[in-house]
Amino acid sequence: MENRGSKEETLYYMIEGWHGELADTDLYFHAAYRQEHPVQKGHAYTVIDGIEGKGIFAGISFAAGMNGHNTCWVEGEPKMYLDGDPYPTINYTGTEDYFCGSYAFGNDILLHKYQTFSGLYAGMYAILGNDSQEMYNGQQRFLLYRFHVKDPVYFHTSFRMTMDNLGWTGARYDDYTSVAYWYMEKPSRLSAGLPSDEEIIMK
Template sequence: MTPELDRLSRPSRAISRSISAENPTGGPGAGGAATEGPGAQAAGAMGRGWKISPCIEIAAGATATIAAIEGAGTIRHVWLTAAPHRAWRGSILRIYWEGEGEGKGKGEGEPAVEVPLGDFFCQGWNVFGQVSSATVAANPNGGLNCYWPMPFHHSARVTVENVSPDPMTLYYQVDYELDDDIPADALYFHAQWRRSNPVPRGEVHTLLDGLRGSGHYVGTYLAWGVNSPGWWGEGEVKFYFDGDTEFPTICGTGTEDYFGGAWNFDVPGTGYTAYTTPYLGLHQVLKPDGLYRSQQRFGMYRWHIPDPVRFHREMRATIQCLGSGPGDGNGLGYRYRPNSDDIASTVFFYLDAPSAAASLPPKPTFLSMEVD
């Protein structure tokens, strides 16, 4: 029996709650009681309780708080969908723990999660890609689900900022438990986004840097846009932690190998072949269309759930932007070459602090992210 199923067989004092546009406070017996909202006209004479407020609209440049929770508990599931699809890279999901960002936290007030909405759910290209994994599920057509457990001791806050020039419509549901038995040493969930567009030739793309504390690195999602012909995924993923300097403790053998594939993801006669599994996948292969989409683009994920990367003092991680071409008589049949691709990464980790301000990348210009 899996730990999740085993948990269901045990008695618990936890109290189930859910926040949505139909119950924005998550209060008991408060769902579906709206008297006005975007669905009022569609409900017509059906009246209160008949989907009066199924969604919210977020104006250009505005930020909506979609969940504000007081007390100890765990967020268990987040579902949302947004329209239009270009809002996936034109909005930012942020999550704060224990009052961070409100002037009363112990850290720098930074969010624990700060990621474009689509990238958090492995949808970095504004184009839907099916994901069937243990912690992220993306279902037709744009139903985005997250099952990363997110415990907290005093409070949690979830916001969505619309950084696009157009309004966005957001449907959402945050399912959580209130529970006074959260272990005192429970780690906080974090996610960070970085983009190198392009990666300077001969340099690496940084996944995570300057992280201080103790915790577990649990996941990587990459939205990779190829800017050179030939094979692009020779690069190694490297994890440096707890005193590593020039060389890492963990070093992979290639990009496709890290994501559980092999031999360029190329099935002879088929070419690039997408797959999605509980812990890893190449779920998105976007090919040039001979017109406006000139470059190949890919989406891939790896969840370190059975194999977390554990660190106790510090951590950083990188991936090489490395391709290969004809071997020029070197006997191998190919030769490595540094590429200069567009790589956007989202990394997921648990940390013994509600804020990881020291490891945050420079504030990105999110408005430059539109790709579709």
């Protein structure tokens, strides 16, 4: 736990432990934060890379911040590369499809209104930055999640995931932020750390 603010704070916590031997089938939980503000136009956003070993990809928390007029931002394809595959082993059809919100998360495509939703394993639970939920409005911020509980993604030697930043009009330059979750047979550590205080805030 790190206090990055200028004010001293008090933190209360409790640690629960367990004494015993771990079974050979028990896995270690991992999580990693990434951001790119903005995504380099024409290049895919890296959700996670550098994972080496055997494990299970468990899901992602994701925030997308629109820069300029929204237009359409959900046509980018999430891609998973398993075990050193040079081409995507799993290639989803679009950003909103991956988060189980087809047709651009619209509750009525004719009315051009977004619809927030929260399911057990996927959702877009909040739209921030603009009082209107009108589709393709400017400067909105979307908060989403997808957990691979019923459809775990197994890998044996390596895993990485990217997500295109695309819309109907082609490449965009929006702000992407994510936390990836996965389990591995052995504890591992990635080289990437948290951004600086100035960089970590989504504008």
